[in-house]
Amino acid sequence: MDSKPGTPDKLVVENATKYYETQSGPLHAIDNFSMSVKDGEFACVVGPSGCGKTTLLWSVAGLHPLTDGKVLLDGEPVTGPHPQIGMVFQEANLLPWRNLTKNIRFPFEIKKVPPDEAHIEHLLDRVGLTGFGNKFPRELSGGMQQRAAIVRALSFNPSVLLMDEPFGALDAFTRDEMNLLVEEIWLETRKTILFITHNITEAVFLSDRVFVMSSRPGRLAKIFTITLPRPRTLDMLATKEVFDLVNEIKAEIEHRPPANEDASGQVSPVADEVG
């Protein structure tokens, strides 16, 4: 719905290519991957585990450089961590030696600016974490930890939110709950969101557009536009329309790597084992 032709591109990835130096020679992680996310759009990148999705997102976040190609935010190249980009990591990535309050104030500590207390209060209330400020991460459930991570990423009010398989380690029920919450927050704030997942249903549920990435080296295989009305409900996931769409995306992912499907399948559990 937000991918109207007139909306400007907020985030552009141009011909992204990335090699890693490993002990067994260079590893080709992403190959000539291009995509663009419009202002206020919810975009997902799906692909098999180990296909380079996280590499792509970390490059977009300016956390490591691309071997070739570039990332543009509002037309300007992203060369390092950017104040307009907030990031939600896998497994929440809270600092275990800090309680919730101190975890959420961490970005402000690094940026050396006073925390926006009113905004943080509002966000905590929004995700239902009010009153948990003194708890340490280990005392919180996985879902609560990830809620805190979302609050942390939004606390300094970035215009772009990058989410790196944030709910991969959560159980199915909590994942549904979190997906609903993320959509609600997105509808309220209209941040530009780039969401990485290997869960196709999750991608369809959340996105305006789904970018399918092939197995390593990650290439753009196909773009699906999801036209389901907003706000979305879990009931929609049971419709034939969604079922067919999920199957179509699944087929797209599985057909791309030609013969050595099993070989890539063996690398894949890396992210799945987590949790």
Place this chain on the structure above:
Amino acid sequence: MSGDVLGGKIPEFGKKTAPADGTGLSGLSAFAAGGGARNFAEISAIVMIAVAIIGGAELWIRLAEIPQYVMPAPSTIVWALFADFGFIAPHLGHTLVELFVGYSIGAAIGLLLAAVITQFPFVEKVVAPYILMLVTTPMLALVPLLILRFGFGYEPRIIAVALASGPMVMINAATGFRRTDLAKIALARSFGASTFQIFLKIRIPMAMPMIIVGLMIGAIFGLLTAVGAEMVGGGFGLGNRLTTFSATLQMPQFFAVILILSILGILIYITFFLIGKKWASWEA
């Protein structure tokens, strides 16, 4: 340059660096284990067993009429401790001075080296064998040499304590500093953190459990070395008292000094146990 926080490494979440437990000279089990008595039954059991052991020893030594120069009874030892404490106390003071000064120097240098060296893998490879040598060589062996050079005062003992405790602190702290969690470093970097901020707010807290373990082991090694050095030469300190008392067959006083040393060791352990609870409880 500021872009590549990972040094070209692949961000993988399934493969974390191993936790501190069991990777250094000592794991964190020292903090995790025990945890104190939980209820009245446990407390009374602990007290009763202690009473049985000490009381049993007392009874056995008295009934078997074991001569005092072989093994004095517990009550005799405690009595000697109180009666002669005024005489032993200055020596305790000397030992504590050697321990505090030597340990402070050794631990400070050890911590600093650990923090610096782990940032440069190549330097670490070059230095590692020498550190290992310092850890495994008994520094007591150097004391006669140090005495030749520095005389019978504090100096040789302080140097020995520093040489014994420093490497212990270093090797454990280095294990802590070597634990890198790319995701946490990337998190800080995503907010624009400088290398120094990452060191201060990510690396040091992550290393803290192992730093505390290192400080504890270093302190205990420092105490052992201080007493050992005192036994080698010089006219003061608890170690010197041990040699004097045993030479003159003053066994109750000898064991009184041993008792003081055990109490010191336990106090060191408790101190670091509490520090660990406060600063590294998230790990256990």
